[in-house]
Amino acid sequence: MVSAWVVTKVAYVVISIAAGLIFFYVTSPLVKSEKKQPLEESVSLLINFVLYIWVGKILLNIDVFITDPLAILAYPSDSDAFYAATLLLFGNVIYKVKWKGLNIGTIMSSLAPVFLGSAFVYEFIEVVMNDSTLAWGHLGLLFLLLLFFLIFHERQSSVATAGGIFTAWSLGQLILTFYLPYTTLYGYMMTRWFLVLVFILSMTNLIQNKRLRS
Template sequence: MVSTTVLRFLLILVASYLFGLLFYYVLDREEKLHKKKRIDEIISLTIHIILCIWIGKIIVNFQVFIKDPFAILAYPSDRRALYIALILVSIYTVYETFKKKRPFRPIWNAFIPVLLGTLFMYELLQLIVEKNTYYFYYIIIYTILLLLYILLERYPYQLHIVIYSWFSLQIICSYYLGSVRLFQYIVSPIFIGLLCVLYSCFILLEKKYSEG
């Protein structure tokens, strides 16, 4: 039977994700059919990320999975599973972009505001439900990022500024809090730095590929 804590967490996660989708849908200036298509692609990408996290969890707990595959359901995902998932998603993104010549950037451009809206609402609901002021710092971070996203709507480098601001604010926050939190995962500041490098490399590769 699902515990109350797990059920509450899932409800918060779903409500936050729906808010993220709504945030994108309201702010995007494209036609409704275009937005609906993007939302379908975002949901597909989200499912892909969740599957990669599950693959990561299986890899991390491989011995348990071999002995009892169903026992893996009781194991929570940790940051190692998240790291593996992000590696798999990165490989998938590179493959789709450069090998299959699929314009993947439009999907990510739509996914970023959904992610920001989801993270903001997740932290807000955690603060309200858990009544822990620790979440307040992250609410400030995501409020700043959402405002940046809205104010720079017509600026050509909007997403780059927002993403690099997120990297910077997370590293600054880790200096004061001692760690970085991404949903329920506690990750290393070094990991945030590596994400920044990975994102920069992807931009350079995409630019070089489009020019070539």
């Protein structure tokens, strides 16, 4: 039963990410040849993130993994594994920016639409397939952010728009925690400290980008 649940969740995530990549490709104002690099970077980061979730789950349960590895691999990942994967992904991005010369703006501007599209599709699946009433709050927030993105992504800097999206999303999710028992992202529960951290980092990046442009 647990294995079937894991397979179903993985299928939801894969479908959602595919939808997010399509959304980026369709809405990006870049010409076809210029879309290749940011699209490849987004796919690379998303694949790494999925792998990091498994790594995080193993590291957090290393004692059980040594004695019974199949038990860990078959059991669903929890929020702690998600946070560990986020930390590892952040380290990966820092490495690419400092030693590979990748522009942080390129990463954010490509990840923002992928994130919005994939998260919206995931929550929509939760509502339709699992009749999840708790998903409505996050779904509504994502719908508003999608409208914001479609209206402003060609009028303003893509980096500024991306920073605004991640700032607004984390703030919106934080507000939802006061009205709902819990909020989730791709099925993982989000704690307030994590959302506050995302908000601070996103706001800092937004302010720095504004200073550079002025």
